[in-house]
Amino acid sequence: MRGFKISRALLIIALVAISTTSVKGQGFPENPIIKAPAVAPVIAPLAPVSFAPAPEPAPLWPPCDGVDIVYTNMYAVKIYPFLNDTPWLQPYRFESAVTITNMGYSTVEGWAIGIDFQNHEIIVDAEGIVLEDGRLMPVDVSNGTILTQIPAGVLKNAIETAGDMTQVQKSFIIKGTEFGVKLNPMPRSINITQKGYNCSKALLYGNNTMHTCCSEPNRNITLTDDEFFLPPETGNITITYDVTQAYPGSYLAHVTISNDSPIARLDFWNISFTWQENEFITKMMGATTREADREVCLNGIAGKTYTDPDMNTVLSCSVSPEIIDLPMEKYNDTQVGRIEYCCRNGTLWPALLDEKKSKSAFLMNVFKVPPMSNQLNHIIPPGNWRIADGRFKCGVPRRIKPTAYPDPYVLHETTAFKTWQVTCNETANKPPPKCCVSFSKYTNDSIVPCRTCACGCPANPQPACNPKASAMLLPYSAITMHPENRTRQILAWADINHNKNIPNPLPCQDYCGVAINWHVVSNFTGGWSSRMTLFDWSDTTYPDWFTVLQMTGAYDGFQQAYSFNATQMTIMNGTAPDNTSIMVTGLEGLNYLMAATNRSAGKLQSVFSFTKKLTPNMRERDYFPEKVWFNGEECAMPQGFPLSSGAIRTRGGAFGMGILVCYILVSNLFGLL
Template sequence: MALKILISMFFLIPFAAMPVSKAQDYDEEKPAAPPPAQDHCNGIFLSYVFVSREREYPFLKNVSAQAWAFRSLATVLNAGTTELKAWKIFIGFQHREILVSASGAVLVDHGDLPAHVGRGAYLAGSPKTDLKTSIDTAGDFAQIQVKIDLTGTLFGVKPPRIPMPKTIRLVNDGYRCPAPHIPRHSSTMYTCCVMDPKFKLKVLKTKYYPRQSGDLTISYDIMQAYDSNYLAQVTMENNNPLGRLDHWNLTWEWMRGEFIYTMRGAYTYLKDGSGCIYGDAGEYYKDLDFSQVMNCQKNPVIVDLPPDRAKDDKVGDIPYCCRNGSLLPTIMNVTKAKAIFQVQVYKLPPDLNKTALYPPEKWKIVGILNPNYKCGTPLRVDSTEFPDPSGLQAISIAVASWQVVCNITRPKNRETRCCVSFSAYYNDSVIPCNTCACGCGDFKKCNRFAPPLLLPPESLLVPFENRTLKAINWAKIKHFHVPNPLPCGDNCGVSINWHVNSNYGNGWTARITIFNWEEINFEDWFLAIQLKKKLSRGYEKVYSFNGTLLQNLNYTIFFQGLPGMTFLTAEENGTNPSDPKVPGKQQSIISFTKKYNPGITITKGDGFPSRVYFNGEECVLPTRFPTRNGGNQCNVNQVVVVFSTLVTIFLMTNHLH
């Protein structure tokens, strides 16, 4: 008995000697142990653990405004029997969080870190994009699990409250995630996402993720690999019939200290080796001549070469390069829907072997006046095959390949760059582009929320800043209300007027005019129109453009310039210094038949488009249509019809000269 007591005291002494303290949650450094629920998950187990927080400067009495530095840990574990390819999760942050770092993942749908994620954040794997199964790896957690250390700032939640997100879920197709479980007074949430039994799982016939389709696809192919560097070829292909890029700018983010040594087929805006000299690259490559380095930025901006460098054996001389940044839709030119450039990349430790290959992340591409493209994360795909450069009937294969898919997103309110005005033969006022259609600019002296003033037709020929007097005088004549202050302008670089020109028994016509208020020319421009009730099916002819009816694309009418008229010229100064600037313009009449839509009513708005695209950019439409004036149409509108005809003749004559 005495021996048992002595043994018990022996084990109790160390624990009794240990100091006991009750620290607040922001002093805690170790995350909670994995919840036992993961042992019962047959799918993808997700967990989020709030680890710590610490009060940040400035210290404020206002609790809701006080900032706290936080640290948390998100975990993605493949506890199922199917490999998870290209994992992606959503964390529903809700406390005005600003994410500063996320190790083991990249932030999707946001800009560079730090990023405001108070409405939630999508995270994708980097560099570990795929999670294998425990069965295939003998339970190797390094291959079936990824842990994401998150640090950032949140607001307004002081201890003892725990600032947990609303939810956490897997975004990959084919999975269903129940609402996450949060034990009471816990800093942990977790859920088990399982395969949807109705989802047809595709059996992969390739080693890597299958290639995806998208509006713009980018292939990053490693052509040659060495211990310290590699040669990559970047191929961009425009797959959307209405997609387009002019003077494209491509950027990405190096995640492992890489830098660009040389390029062919493109170049970076900044050629500067100082970032390498004073960084880790300068420490390792002590004998490298950094004056010859193309770019050392973490986020290089890459642009296309001009056409005169296409045959330059030093910087050009590769297929599909050197087009001044133009990527056209295939309906216009198949060969100009593709662009290629090559880049030689130097690596840093610990990646100094031939197989340590990682693509850059956070791809972005923009044009001058083009659609907004949203790019996904690079996915490892089967190596791209190329014709052998020797000319023999052989195929060469890339060392490794990744694919980036970019899709067009609709522009947000007041963030587009082109707009549409409406007018008709049966109403003598023009409904102009919406107030602040393309942004408000300086709105201190104008009203951002007032509807635009109706205009006389001739005012479309002058810039917005020169229309004020015309608009006010027109309002007085027509007894329209004039707000004070006056509405802001549309601030668009390109505006399009759609005018219902005539309406008769078995058909109708419209006149379309494109105005270029920018200081640049638009080469190989195009315009696409979609009409309500599929009225486009009645399209017959366009007289001054090339026109094509794309039946498989919601009956879109695709217009482009005739040979010799493919340039939409820039805005120019008037004849006299005091004259307003003159926009570049193109115009044509379009005829339609009512054969396929016998019940349409042109005078009630059926003759106006539902969507308009210029060079791929979706333009903002007015919120109303012209209505028929009271009384006899001919008596009231005869003057307007005559004036519209004169304007048409003037524009066409001016264009021909």
């Protein structure tokens, strides 16, 4: 037991000795030093990691080098009435977004978007956008439409705006109704109607997005100032809308109508437009409205807004007032007249005849209505301008540089507060002519008459006649007879000339109020002469009448007219028919073409003389006018003209002719003779 204890003690001593030995086999020093904890090694900073930029999303369509247009249908939802049995007639409400972006170099002035709808769409609302033709919403656009801004919108380019999308891009929402298409009703095509821009075919992307790019005509960079004005335009009729004075709730507008056409004349003009923010007219000078519309004033927005002015005395609260000129005796009236160019009974002459008589003007006091009525600078001109009963088509108002007016009280000129311009041009669909032309020649016994129904035919003519048969030749004795009294003369002349091809019933008359006969009187080596006779078969007297004769082959040889005043026309504003026309007016005492009395026409005539020194190679056709205008309206021309041989050349149809008349049918008439 004692031995075990000794062994145990020795073991403990040995362990203690081992534990006090250093790692290197040395014992601890007498004064051991306790070391501080080791410092962790410093890690060098990592170099910044550069990641490759994420690739841009692939464009949905190719980049555009002009104006980019996107049409997106957002939704379509079924509305009443529910037509489960006829789903193709089911109406749906739709909303679509249209975005137009100028991605080119040039500023786009007066832009307009054409949309070819195909689902019988009716546009109910398009905030900030109007129809170019002026129709008010809701409106049927099933045959397509053109949308624009009033006043004319401007899309600046990104270069001059440093990419400011508020000036480069325009977006708007179209709300409306379509029929029969449950999902994604889309148009056939979209485009911009800007002149010179060439639009690609509009393509669908997915089911609800259509895109097109309209390439610009050039890459000229446009730089504009802060107050950008559109350049003035030329047209047949120009309307200038000058705001001469502005107040918080109203403004004074001076409207000038200018006839810039070289030949068009307007009689009894009437002009209308559509207010964009329910404005109304309290007073006018130089013109008046056709109706007072006071009931509209009292019961409409104006009556609910204003107690002064008195709604019982305002002139018009119609959203589309019709304005007419005042008679000449009102010019010196201090209440409604005393405006330069006013009070001409609605007559606008061509500027080529009399520049001072080519303008009309009037002044109107316009009141605005809330919510923008108190903002002095907020003035929106009226849109949908119309003049002369649809004969002219007018564009949208364009903001141009303010008009400057001479001020009699100061040495400097006074400019308008704001100015807009509207241009109107004659439409291709012209109304039926009101005049017609017949030809004759001293070598031929027959007159080539006015065409059948040259100025239109009544629905049920009495006596019965054939509106499609060619007009029959006339003897000279019939030209002064009323057209309704020529039947015996026509039949007798056909019998004398052994003409057996007489239509039954006979051809209808021309039904023209004014007829013009051009008769070649003589033709000799050095020159020739003709006589023009005007017949007025209507009950209208034409004061200060004028005609225009287009005579390409004989123009250079024209010398003079003896009873009329005739001058060679010059090109004006690049809109003259050509530079081969002669303007004819009546001299004093012959400037009134009197109305018919007792079925006898009012008549005027004059001889014209021509020389051949400058026109030695005249053709038979050159002795007759190619076109004739009376008071600015083009007359219906006859089917042919008489030849020196006694024959008559036609434009592809035959008259009822006898022995003296040859049947010569030539398709390219003017190139051969």
